[in-house]
Amino acid sequence: MAEQFPFMDLELASNPEPRCPCVLLLDVSTSMDGQPIAQLNLGLRAYQQDLVADSLAAQRVEVAIVTFGGRVEVAQPFVGAAAFVPPILRADGDTPMGAAIRHGVELVAQRKASYKQSGLHYFRPWIFLITDGAPTDVWQPAAQLVREGEAGKAFAFFAVGVEGANMDVLAQIAVRPPLALKGLSFREMFVWLSQSQRTVSQSKPGEEERVQFQSPGGWASL
Amino acid sequence: MTWKCLGESVAGTSHRATGTPCQDANRLAVLDHPGGPVLVAVVADGAGSAALAELGAQTACDALLDAARDAAMRRRSLDSFEPADVRAWFLAAREELYRVAAATGVEPRDLACTALLAVVGPGHALFGQVGDGAAVVGTDTTFTPIFWPEPAEYVNVTDFLSDDDLEARLLLGVLHEAFDTVALLTDGLQRLALDYAKRCGHPGFFGPLFAPLRDGEPEALRGPLRALLDSAKINDRTDDDKTLVLATRGRHAPADRRE
Numbered sequence: 284m285a286e287q288f289p290f291m292d293l294e295l296a297s298n299p300e301p302r303c304p305c306v307l308l309l310d311v312s313t314s315m316d317g318q319p320i321a322q323l324n325l326g327l328r329a330y331q332q333d334l335v336a337d338s339l340a341a342q343r344v345e346v347a348i349v350t351f352g353g354r355v356e357v358a359q360p361f362v363g364a365a366a367f368v369p370p371i372l373r374a375d376g377d378t379p380m381g382a383a384i385r386h387g388v389e390l391v392a393q394r395k396a397s398y399k400q401s402g403l404h405y406f407r408p409w410i411f412l413i414t415d416g417a418p419t420d421v422w423q424p425a426a427q428l429v430r431e432g433e434a435g436k437a438f439a440f441f442a443v444g445v446e447g448a449n450m451d452v453l454a455q456i457a458v459r460p461p462l463a464l465k466g467l468s469f470r471e472m473f474v475w476l477s478q479s480q481r482t483v484s485q486s487k488p489g490e491e492e493r494v495q496f497q498s499p500g501g502w503a504s505l
Numbered sequence: 506m507t508w509k510c511l512g513e514s515v516a517g518t519s520h521r522a523t524g525t526p527c528q529d530a531n532r533l534a535v536l537d538h539p540g541g542p543v544l545v546a547v548v549a550d551g552a553g554s555a556a557l558a559e560l561g562a563q564t565a566c567d568a569l570l571d572a573a574r575d576a577a578m579r580r581r582s583l584d585s586f587e588p589a590d591v592r593a594w595f596l597a598a599r600e601e602l603y604r605v606a607a608a609t610g611v612e613p614r615d616l617a618c619t620a621l622l623a624v625v626g627p628g629h630a631l632f633g634q635v636g637d638g639a640a641v642v643g644t645d646t647t648f649t650p651i652f653w654p655e656p657a658e659y660v661n662v663t664d665f666l667s668d669d670d671l672e673a674r675l676l677l678g679v680l681h682e683a684f685d686t687v688a689l690l691t692d693g694l695q696r697l698a699l700d701y702a703k704r705c706g707h708p709g710f711f712g713p714l715f716a717p718l719r720d721g722e723p724e725a726l727r728g729p730l731r732a733l734l735d736s737a738k739i740n741d742r743t744d745d746d747k748t749l750v751l752a753t754r755g756r757h758a759p760a761d762r763r764e
Contacts, residue, residue, distance in 0.1 A: 289717035289726060290733045291713075292712075293710060293733065293738075294710060295707070295709075296698060296700045296707035296710055298696045298699070406661055407658075
């Protein structure tokens with residue numbers, strides 16, 4: 284037997300998986316009420332289901348959710364995809380997008396510090412902003428943070444505008460061209476996000492940029 | 506005491522799913538050197554972002570093997586080689602990568618790959634590395650990476666042989682200690698073969714690899730090694746290409762001690 288299976292006794296090292304953090308910045312202002320927020324909630328569920336369908340992604344992707352509607356709230360602190368239970372979001376209030384972005388950037392910085400402290404390896408964090416409106420607060424300092432973060436490769440920032448969003452302001456906030464959601468195809472968008480993160484979280488060195496710029500497919504237009 | 510050695514590169518499951526070829530490569534040679542047998546081992550991992558990663562990895566392996574072999578055979582002993590010599594071999598390999606890129610009509614970055622070289626003589630060993638992967642030397646029970654693979658900030662970003670600032674990225678080492686085994690591996694196996702908490706090679710991984718090689722015939726182990734690298738056990742933990750090069754000069758008594 285030993286001759287037939289000489290390496291049978293081999294045992295693999297068990298190391299913590301590298302983490303792939305993602306912050307969702309979600310607009311839950313009054314204008315999202317009705318179908319938009321219902322579809323957004325369904326989209327979050329599809330996102331969670333698609334992530335856990337992939338065993339490596341389930342162990343590597345970590346999600347946090349910051350909502351902005353009247354006030355900025357951490358609806359979900361960072362949690363591993365395997366343990367992620369999507370919250371049910373309600374829409375109410377104005378659109379403090381600037382404050383939400385600043386909070387998201389801060390969450391990413393904190394998460395990286397905690398990875399470093401525990402000796403965990405990680406991929407470049409993603410911040411994913413979804414809005415159907417325009418900021419009702421001061422957004423220029425947040426835009427500056429996004430520019431600095433992108434230039435320093437501290438994170439990758441993506442902005443998605445639902446119908447009614449001020450795409451001009453989004454284009455001034457995000458360095459990457461903002462994407463316009465087709466209708467309310469949140470589900471397709473979140474499945475794309477999950478698939479992209481699955482790819483990134485398993486990407487080879489040097490491959491990250493190519494993955495991020497893959498086509499968003501049917502749910503968005505530039 | 507000569508070397509018994511074996512090396513295999515196997516495509517990862519993600520590559521197979523997309524029809525991408527294996528972008529890892531390896532080369533092994535045992536030189537009949539006046540000072541005693543000299544092992545030359547090379548592995549390279551073509552970057553996923555490089556259009557012709559496979560060609561890059563093959564070219565890098567050939568060029569490093571040629572440069573190290575030619576230099577080694579020009580001296581009576583390895584003892585006088587210094588890190589600067591290893592650097593010169595890597596720079597020569599990068600020149601070859603540039604030449605092949607030009608001849609193929611592509612940019613050098615289209616051939617981007619990591620590269621890892623070990624040249625091991627009776628009492629003197631030279632190592633060079635750019636990018637991730639690991640060279641691990643050992644005795645029967647302890648396995649020590651020559652350079653600990655520390656990612657820059659992000660785990661999927663690394664350095665390549667084709668980089669402009671190769672000289673700054675290159676890790677070079679000379680070892681005078683005695684050791685019996687050398688393993689080279691690409692990043693697809695890194696988290697499976699190394700213990701990150703203890704910062705050492707995982708004995709449960711390397712022990713059962715070297716015991717049969719010390720006792721048996723390398724050629725007879727080629728099939729089993731390929732089967733192992735393509736087994737569910739390993740593919741459950743990595744979908745990347747995997748390369749493993751193993752060499753032993755088995756100074757110790759044959760082991761009946763398989764942990």
